[in-house]
Structures are given as structure tokens and as C-alpha cells.
Amino acid sequence: MTGVRTFRAMGCEIAVAGADERALAAIRRLFEEREATFSRFRPDSELRRVNASPQALVSVSAELARALRVALDAFRSSGGLVSPTVGAAVEAAGYDRDFSQLAPDDPRPVLPLPSVDPAQILVGERILRRPPGLVLDLNGVVKAIAVDDATRFLPGPGYVSAGGDLAARGTPVAVTLPDGDRVALESGAVATSGTATRSWPRAGALRHHLIDPRTGLPAASPWTTVTAIGRTCVAADVAAKAGFLHGHDGPEWLDEQGVAARFVSADGVVVQNGCWNRSLERRAA
């Protein structure tokens, strides 16, 4: 297997192992295309065009329609907590430009902005109906979709990782967790979500991008990071976000879904749910 190659896209480092030159070029192009389509900050992105349209019915690319279907599935499978309709709330919390360009502090208060019910969204092959003014945010799934898609370019065993959301193909991967512990990902994907990286000061408090659609505010969760395992990177990433947003109930809720997950609290306490522990014990036996 060839070594690890890296490049930057979607505001994070993309790491690829097991790619030849042709595969690496294709993967790089895939991430660039997805960023051009789904960026909330690039003025020429398709998502910006859709969000700015005053029409209820808008024409969209097949790629955007597909990502929105994934996001609506995520809403359903997360118990209604991972929502694509929280874009306005993310902006209201202060995340209204590229993360590297956020102001050091902004004294304006963060006001709750309840999200639109995703049941009001209808999406076809290339057409979308939604309430005009709705600010869609597909960042909750777009990066993970890109990781899953990119692994299909690998000619053999390897992995693709975007900012730590990782999908492996044909080989186990030793994955270092945010607190330094390690685990062997034997199949599927791993994703970590939380506030450790993307948080910013606003009105005297740290804010983050994981919005609770029930309140329209950055979620008050006891966890700093949640790492989850999934069949795909999308499944792992949605599970990690859901685990975070379910708060204290996160470990048990993910157990009920059959998801192995590991939670780290702000004071450094590590909680591994039953599925995580059983998976490790079974392999060790």
C-alpha cells in the first residue's frame, strides 16, 4: 500500500492512503467539486444560490439533491436532531464566514433561531421545494459523503480521511482518538464530532456549530468529543453528531441504535457505550 498523501479542502486536511497518482488526482478533484457546490461561504456555490433564491421551487444539481436526501435521512435516523435546516441558527451563532476568518470576539448576543421542520422540504431528482428564506446547511453530511465516495477511487487497500472523518477499505487502520487512545478500525468508518476544534467566543461565551434544532442554539452538551463507528462515514458522522446532541442520553441512545461510540466530557471523563466495549472485548477474546 502506498503511503499517506495529504492536501487541503473543505477547510480541513484530507489524508489518503493507498492511492496511486490517478486515484489521488480523482479524489482531489472530487473534494474540490464538492467544496465548490456546498460551501456556505463561497459566493458562487450552488448552495449559496439555492439559499438566496426567493422561489419556493428551485432547480438543483443531482449532487445537491442527493446530499439533501442524505441530510433528510440523517434527520430521521438521528431522532430529529441532526437537521439540514439549522443554517440560519449557525450563522446567528456567529459562524457566518470561513472559520479562519471569524472575529476574535463579537459582543452581540446569540438569539435562538428555531429551525424549520424538515418535513416541509421536498426533493426530487433535480428539483427542490422548500419554504423560501430557509437557509440549508449540508455541512453535517457533505464531508462524510465525500469521504465515502473517495474510497471508491482507491485501487486497493487504503483509507480516506477528511479532518479525521475516516473510511477504510480492505485493511484495518489503527486510529488515534482525540484523547490519545488507539483503536483498530477493522471495517467501515469512524467519525468524531464535538466542540474541541470548531468553537469561537461570542458575547462572552464559547459557541460552536452543533445546533440543537429544538432550541435553535448551540447545543448544551456535556461532551467535548463523541467518536462513533459506522458502516459508512456518513453513518458514523451522523451518529457522532447525534450522540453529542442527545447530551447525557447519548451513550444509551447510540447503544439502542447498535452504534459503538466513545464520549469524552469537558473534564476529561471517558465514557464508552456498551456496543464499544462489547466490540473491543469480542475482538480481544
Next chain:
Amino acid sequence: MSTNGESRIGAARERAATAKMFLAGGAVGIFGVVLALARTSHHASAQSSTRTGSSSSTPAVVQQESGDLGGGSIGPVQPGFAGPSAGTATS
């Protein structure tokens, strides 16, 4: 009837036919939009997912919807582990 009269009637018939086609086309267009939404519509309350399509840049994507969570497997990193290493950071 004069030749001029016949040509005016012919032109009027042609305009009427064109208008009919236009209206029919519009109806088909609207019907098409409704049909496209009805066939593939997908919203959060749906119990089953429509599995579709691939992008031009993606080879043979079968499906990408998250579906049910779960799957994948982990184990301890055994001494002598020979696979590649990576990190998972917060996103």
C-alpha cells in the same frame, strides 16, 4: 371567399394551433414537475428512502443515504499491528 380572407383564416388557425401546443406544453411541463417530485420526493417523515444516482465525478455510487446508523467494527490495537495509522480529529 377571397384569397386574402382564406389566408387570414389559415393564419388564425395556425396561431390557434400554436397556442394549443404551447398550453399543452405548459401543462406537460407543470405535470412533469409534479410527477418528478411525486416520483422521487423525499422528506424527513418518509419511512423508506429513495436510493438514487451518482455524480459525474463519482464511480458507481450505489447509495449514500445514511439509512440506519451502526455497522463497522473495531478492535484493540494488538502488538505488532501492521496496518496503517491515522487519527480522528473533531469535526
